[in-house]
Amino acid sequence: MRDLALAPPAASPLTGGLADSVFETAARTPALPVLARRADAAAPVWEEVTAAEFRDEVVGLAKGLVASGIAPGHRVAVMARTRYEWTVLGYALWTVGAEVVPVCPTSSREQVEWILRDAGCVAAAVEDEQGVMTVGSVCTSLPGLRHVWQLDAGALEELVRRGRSVPLAAVDSMRRIVLPDSTAVIAYTSGTSGRALGCVLSHRGLAAPCDTLLAGWGHTAAPPGEQGRVLAFLPFSHVYGLMIQGLCVRGGLLLGHEPDMSEAALSSALRSFRPTYLYAVPSVLEKIYKNFLRTAQAAGRGALFERAADTAREFAAAAERQRLGRGPGPGFELRLQHALYERTVYRGLRAALGGRVRRATSGGSPLSRDLSLFYEGIGVYVHDGYGLTETSGGVTMQPLGREKSGTVGKPLPGTRVRLAEDGEILVRGPSVFQGYAGDEAATRAVLRDGWLATGDLGRLDDEGYLTITGRKKDVIITSGGKSVAPAALEQRLRMHPLIHQAVVVGDNRPCVGALITLDPEFLAHWRAALSLQGDEPVRRAREENALREEVGRAVAAANSAVSRSESIRVFRILPEPFGVADGLLTPSMKLRRDEIVRHCAAEIDAMYEARSGARRPRTPDEQALWDDPDDVFR
Template sequence: MSKIDAPTIGQLSILAAHAFGPRTALRYKRHGAWHTVTYRQLADAVDRIATGLLRLGVQPGDRVGLFAETRHEWTLCDLAIARAGAVSVPVYPTSTPEECAWLLDHAAARTVLCDTAARAETAATCPGVKTVIAFEDEAPAGCRTLAELRNTVPADTDRQRLDSIADGIGTGDLSTVIYTSGTTGRPKGCMITHDNWRAAGTAISALLDGLGDGEEVYLHLPLSHIMSRTIQFVALSHGAALAYFGGDIRNVIAELAEVRPTILPSVPRLFEKAHAAVKDLPPQVVADAIGGRVRLAATGAAPMDPAVLDFFASCGIPILDTYGMTESTALMTANLPGDIRYGTVGRPLPGVEIRIADDGEILTRGAAVFAGYLDNPEATAEVMTDGWLRTGDLGELDADGYLTVTGRKKDLIITATGKNIAPSALENALRLSPHISQAVVIGDRRPHLAVLVTLDPDTVTAWATEHNIPGTWPELARHPEVKALVQAELDKANARFPPVARARALAVLDRDFTVEDGTLTPSLKVRRNQVATRYAALIDTLYGTS
């Protein structure tokens, strides 16, 4: 069998075990060695954990938190929560204790599964949380361990209960609540149903055409993110293997050579950094360095430099730019193998409709569109009109149906001269530079645009060493030659835009944005308002005021 069609996520592990039994389902690295889990072993582990959850008092429909980095236990617990008929509530591993507490309280999650003792301690202090289960054996006092659940042996009555629960879950029932980034306020809980997952799986299967036995997906992006999670379910539905990174992002390239995956979902920054490091090597050497089997890579969040795309294509690795959001249950559009148009995010995937509103906003409709925001009908009504989801993004459709995303509607800058400018275009152009980590364009009610830039520590440190420029990191950020380097990058980016959309002033910051200082969300999106507040005095100097 090449594919299964599980009506609900709770039935996925059992149906996959019947269809793909001895195949490798999961691979993970521990203490320097790779370990495998077959589809049969996966189903057994899921049933044991699900039985353990039920014996701890979890009921069908309960919301269960999942606060962990990407690792194979995340998948086991995700499937087990669904097998028990409960609703999973992922928490970004970068969330602060305050963010975690608010989210779990809003979701009314009483049980939380965590990877580390530190996260278990955080979850245990959250109001309303009654049971905390840690992946690691050294759990804080009062917490359970995942090993306890995995050692649970389901009796016949337990299996009958699991099957009865599965039969009672409808495809339109709630499967998960995934919270948005909250760049301008509190996160909102997106309600995703089993029908949403099935529709999203159909759409993304077009991107991952050919997925099946012998194929392997390397996962290093957060499974708390909708894209990684959808790919996880689709891979298991097709009998492919999932390989999980070892936990250190610095080892990703080395692990790719060990895993030899065929599918690589990632972010533009990884490919841009890889390109800077290997651009002078022969294509086959580059392909072999990441295992020699990668047949496609998928990315999103920001456009990529065509030169980078061309380079990896010459290595036999097409990088496919995609577009999606939590509310659409992952992908709406994608460039596909053999159907790539640079500068766009491709055409609508199967089952997805896209149109552009009169004000330029991208609208989408289809079975994958979410069921609304948890306990927030007002916010739901703001984004849903006659079945169409208002994405909040601005874009254009060309005559062939390819979509270009031009910015966020709420981020539009209106200058003192009344010009409307989407800042993301210039920001994305600047982030194409290997020396720049983040860029935030400002200029609302100002006479012209300015930009705040943070530096990429790896490439700028290497550049400074090459040019014999000593100093600490803050000293480098203030060094005239570093400022000149960044100014040259800004000049190059500015040249792509009309004068009104160019930044005339530049400030290089001596620290990057972080979740801890409030300038990044847990999903690592920039919080513009917080950046503007934190650097208000500096911004005033860019305009000659104080």
């Protein structure tokens, strides 16, 4: 095994619960703006909420919870999108020692029933009438559920009114008995393969990565002398979103909320809130890149954008070599080209993100090196970090001044990372969870002598940087015995503007294959740009051929990065994307591979059966990059 350990924690140890930071900040800097909210989603103006006002809202709601019988150790589900009320309610629950059970609002009836029953929730806060109906439909199987509060129906205001007679001393006494190792959150895993498990996360565990990141990287959240501004749009129903919330509240950063992750809503929120630091997942960063490209093409500047993007990546790669001591940095001609595109392209791209973002963090899954270099080249360095639900979020981060794209950086101070003989990543540190709620067998299976077996595969280079190569359970073994980790191939496929989702398959098959879905918005743009002539049947046939060739080039490009035995030889374009409603994605938008393989069994069989059937001539690009002639465009 290779073991990596860095310096001891730089942050002060936690002495109480997560809610204490709300009261400490209000006492220290009562006028500091800590939250921002809008009257409605279309409002361009954000109303700032001071630390003192936030504390008073938390206290008022905590009193209402006490009046409603919520006591220390009670578990309360919060089933809502990322919104202002989520933060206030969460900290009110922690103030009275209750345990928060986040539930994704798009969860199915069966998923909601399982989580509320498994966690033993005594109350549930839902966002809207749909949430009330979902929880109401399973109430008969949940005898311990006493309250269902609807946020959009004024439930929090009613709780505040109910708690007016509760003395402040009652709330203070409950907050002061919360210990660092008390349970703060029961966070359910995404359930990509089987029943979701409830991860028991302590106040200490959730605070540890936040405090370490703030101590070592907090000064990068904004220019010197300015308060950092973070727009939270990732779901608080998952640990990454909770970590972003914790970083802001514990670090005194201004936190805005955007519940709608649609392109239009997110773009509007970024422009009006103007964050100084961006937290995202690779799929969001991929989507932003594709939107940049589509917008440029629609304006007749597609070729200019692609040249500027290539220059950005070249410039960033040269800068990386310089900071790692491996080269002189960008040459004169490259600096000149970069300066030209800074004036004509990059400045406008940053304006689409609000104009003030200079650094960002990506998490949830690995970020491709090409995409990381692109963002760095346009002036927004993206730290790719690593963490999981069982580690309360962060495990690694890029060391400042020694960032290396394509890796997830090095372990946070106080956290140790070790690789098992088979490449599995093992983690030990203060943020590791306390176990799975009510499932000792599952806990014993992943916690061994204080080390968490993550189920992720990775490698450590000579300088200690960690690269994620995939999940153990996702590894494909072909009928010829070749082991293939699908993540890298899928990541490269998704970089093509037309490709929305990609699932690599091939277990017990003669070669690797892929199921591909298309990005509806870019597909419409691509079709409009074709300008094909002829009647409807002729145009449709030509369009289909052009689409097959374009996707074929994307597959060929992905294959160029792997060996012949790992390359995709067959693929199929599916008519509809995978979704949460059909059970093929988790609520956190992760692929449920086993379900996809079952759901698409007929398509997969047909794809491989056609492998020895009719073939079409390949384009020169495909001929140069493909190792095997058995490609299928069906």
